[in-house]
Amino acid sequence: MGLTKTDMFTDEQNDIALIAKVFGHPARVAILQHLFKTNACVCGDLVTEIGLAQPTISQHLKELKHLGLIKGNVEGTSVCYCIDTDNWAKMKNIMFQFLDQDIAKGTCC
Template identity: 80%
Template sequence: MGLAKTEMFSDQQNEIALFAKAFGHPARVAILQHLFKINTCVCGDLVNEIGLAQPTISQHLKELKHLGLIKGNVEGTSVCYCIDTENWSKMKQVMHTFLDQDINNTECC
């Protein structure tokens, strides 16, 4: 299989695809919901709350952080995560614009 060839697509298309990736796994959705509910969280708390293994939670946290939707601070031997409100607002606007497109042709299929 070849490369994703993301350079073939616009910056906006790539940005939408990256943001959509956050919702591509139910564990990431559950993590985001939990972070919204409590506003901050230590990774160990997520393991108990979500019910997945520590390495799995860490991998999903890494992906959400890479996407810019969460941020984390080191506190001793733990990392405290929270929603990155600036990037979350940006993601909401980008996705709203994309999802708010109207279907113009009702005569299709």
């Protein structure tokens, strides 16, 4: 069916899944890494940098924007993208909490 049954899970579980899903594609990982690496706004060179077609990159950027992880500033005919540091920090907290769980040694494993 391809349809995730989100109503069976907590908001927290759905949030974590939505965040993780955005990171679940190497192009989006590459975009984010590039935005971090350049340490500033990146104006349009993402298409040549990543190597996918322009509509494809635009689509990935849209998903990152939708989650609030990046911002886009219109600058003439081009658009400058950068990390939204506030939302990134919020996202990081949610994911850290999930990933950083510790577990005592179980009974059988």
